[in-house]
Amino acid sequence: MVRETEIAQVLCMKEGTAENSYSKTAYTQQRQILSMSKSLRENVIREFYRMEHPTTLCIADLGCSSSDQNCLSGVLYGLIETIDKARREFGHGGPQEYHICLNDLPGNDFNTVFRSVTSFKEKLKQEMGDDYGHCFVNGVPGSFYGRLFPTNSLHFVHSSASLHWLSQVPEEIEENKRNIYMAKTSPTKVINSYYEQFTKDFSMFLRCRSKEVVAGGKMVLTLPGRQNNDPCYSKDSAYMWEYLAKVLNDMVSEGYVEEEKLNTFNIPIYTPSPSELEYLVAKEGSFALNDVHTFKVSSWDSNDDHKFGCSIDGTNRDDTMNLQASCMRAVAESLISSHFGEAIIDEVFRRYKEIVLALLAKEKTVLTNVTISLTRRERG
Numbered sequence: 088m089v090r091e092t093e094i095a096q097v098l099c100m101k102e103g104t105a106e107n108s109y110s111k112t113a114y115t116q117q118r119q120i121l122s123m124s125k126s127l128r129e130n131v132i133r134e135f136y137r138m139e140h141p142t143t144l145c146i147a148d149l150g151c152s153s154s155d156q157n158c159l160s161g162v163l164y165g166l167i168e169t170i171d172k173a174r175r176e177f178g179h180g181g182p183q184e185y186h187i188c189l190n191d192l193p194g195n196d197f198n199t200v201f202r203s204v205t206s207f208k209e210k211l212k213q214e215m216g217d218d219y220g221h222c223f224v225n226g227v228p229g230s231f232y233g234r235l236f237p238t239n240s241l242h243f244v245h246s247s248a249s250l251h252w253l254s255q256v257p258e259e260i261e262e263n264k265r266n267i268y269m270a271k272t273s274p275t276k277v278i279n280s281y282y283e284q285f286t287k288d289f290s291m292f293l294r295c296r297s298k299e300v301v302a303g304g305k306m307v308l309t310l311p312g313r314q315n316n317d318p319c320y321s322k323d324s325a326y327m328w329e330y331l332a333k334v335l336n337d338m339v340s341e342g343y344v345e346e347e348k349l350n351t352f353n354i355p356i357y358t359p360s361p362s363e364l365e366y367l368v369a370k371e372g373s374f375a376l377n378d379v380h381t382f383k384v385s386s387w388d389s390n391d392d393h394k395f396g397c398s399i400d401g402t403n404r405d406d407t408m409n410l411q412a413s414c415m416r417a418v419a420e421s422l423i424s425s426h427f428g429e430a431i432i433d434e435v436f437r438r439y440k441e442i443v444l445a446l447l448a449k450e451k452t453v454l455t456n457v458t459i460s461l462t463r464r465e466r467g
Contacts, residue, residue, distance in 0.1 A: 118161065119384040119385075120247060120248060120309060120384055120456055121161050121247060123382045123384060123456070124247065124307065124380070124456075124458045125165060127307060127378060127380060127458055127460060128165075128166065128307040129166065129169040131305050131377075131460050132166050132169055132243050133170070135242065135303070135305050136169075136173045136174070136177070137173065137177060138303065139242070140174070140179040140180075142184060143185070143186050144183060144186070144243070145185075145186040145188065145241050145242050146163065146186070146187055146188070146243045146244075147187075147188040147190060147235075147236065147241050147244045148162060148163065148188070148189055149190045149191075149231045149235075149245070149249060150190065150231065150246050150247070150248070150249025150250070150252075151189040151190060151191050151195070151200060152191055152196075152249075158189065159203055159224075160203070160207060162247070163187055163207075164207070164210065164211070166243070166245070167185055167211060167215075168215065171183065171215050171219050171220075181218070182218050182219060183219070183220035184220055184222075184223070185220060185222040186223050186225075187222060187223065187225070188225060188226075188236065188241075189224065189225070189226050189227065190226075190228070190231060190235055192228065192229070192230060193229065194421075197226045201224075201226065204224050207222075207224075208222055208224075231249075231250075231292055231295070232254045232291050232292055233295060234295050234299070238299065239298075239299070239301050239302075240301075241296075241300045241304055242300075242301060242305070243305050243306075243307075244296060244300060244305070245306075245307050245308075246306075246307075246308045246309070247308075247309040247310075248309065248310065248311065248456075250289065250292065250308055250310040251310045251311045251356045251357055251358050251359075252355060252356055253281075253285060253288050253355040253356060253357055254284075254287075254291075255284070255355060256353045256354075257277075257280035257281050257283065257284040257355075258280060258284075259276065259280050260276075260277045260280050260281070261350075262274045262276060262277060263350075263353060264350045265332070265336055265339075265349060265350065266332055267328060267332045267349075267354050268325055268328040268329075268332070268353065268354045268356065269325070270332065281357050282357065284355075284357065285359060285363075286367060289359075289364075289367050290367060290370070290371050293368065294371060294373065296373075296374075296463075297371075297374065300463040301463065302463055302464070302465045302466055303462065303463060303465075304463045305461065305463075306374065306461040306463075307460045307461075308459050308460075308461070309456055309457070309458040310358070310359070310456065311454060311457075312359050312360060312361065312381070312455050312457035313358050313359070314360065314361075314381055316360050316362055325358060326452060327411075328354055328356075330439060330443065330446070331415065331419065331435075333442065334438045334439050334442065335349050335352070335435070336349065337438065338431065338434070338435070338438070343431060344427060344431060348426065348427055351426075352426050354419075354422065358455075360457075361379050361381055361457050361459075364379070364457060364459055365379060365459075368461065373463065373464060374461035374462060374464060375461065375462045376459060376460075377461065377462055378458075379457065379458070380458045380459075381455060381456070381457050381458075382455075382456055382458070383454065383455050383456070384453065385451060385452060385453045385454070411443055412439055412443045415436070415439060415443075416436045416439075420436075
C-alpha cells in the first residue's frame, strides 16, 4: 500500500522542457481546460476586487506543475490583467501589488517555472504599462492536503487538474486484482474505498484552505470528473487508465511483470461527479458554493485542435496521437517506475502508444472536467 508520505515523494510530472516532458506533452490539453474555465475564474476575481481591494493581493495556484506556459503566462497573467483593468475602471487608486504563490509537491520541477518569471514580469510591464504595480512570485512546496499558508493570507485560490490526485492509495482494496483503478470488474468495496479516500482528502483540503483564505475570499477549482453519479468506471473520466491496465495485464501474461506486482498497484486518483462535490462542500461548511460547470475537452481531435490554434491535418494526426501517449508517460512514469522498476518503462509505453494509435484512429475520446467556484464564509 502506498501511503501519504510515499505519494508525496514519488508523484511528480516529468521534469524539464524536452519533447517528452509534462510541460510539452500536456500543454495542449491543459490549455483547453484552462480556456474553458477562463471566463469563470476571471469573473470571480473581478467580483472580489470590486468589493475588496487589498494593498497586496495574494493569489495561490495549487498544483502548478512545471508548465510555465499554462501557469504563469496563462492563468496568472489573465488574472492580473483582469485586476488591472478593474483597478482602472473602479478607480481603486495607484499601482497594485500582487503576491503569487506557486504550490506543488516537493518533487515538482519548480525550476522550469521559475526560469520564466523574469520574462513574465517583463510581459506584464510591456502589456499593461509601468504603473500596473509590482508582482512577487515564490514557490511553496508541499501537499495541499495540509496547511501551506499563514492564517487569513489568501484572497484567491486557483487549482486545475490536480485535486483528483489522492493523498494516498485507498486502504482495503486488495481485492482489486488485475485492475489499477476503479474498473468494471472492481468489487463494490474497492469503489467505496476510493470514494471514502476522496471524501477524506477533499474535506481536508477545504478545512486547510478555510484557515488560509480571508472571509469573502474566492476559490476556483477545476478537476477531471464525470457527469453521472455512478461511482464505478466512467468512459469519459478514466479510459486512459483502462488502456494502461491492459498493457500491464498483457505483460503479466507474457512474463514481463509479476502478477503480484500488478495486483498491488493502484493509481491514487478519483474523478468526482458535480453532485459529490456539492455535497462535500456543503458538509464541510466553510465555503459557499457559487457555481458548478461541467464540460468536456479533447486534445486529440482535429476540430478541437483547430479551435485552439493548432490545426491538425491528416499528415500529422499520428503526431497528435503520439502526444497523448507521451502525456500519459509524463504523468504516470514516476508511479510505475517506483513500483515496478525502471526496466519496463520503455516497453510499457511502447505498447501503450500502439493501443492509443489504434483507438484514436477509429474514435474520438473526451474527458469530462468539473469547475466549481467558492466563497469563504464569514467566520462565526
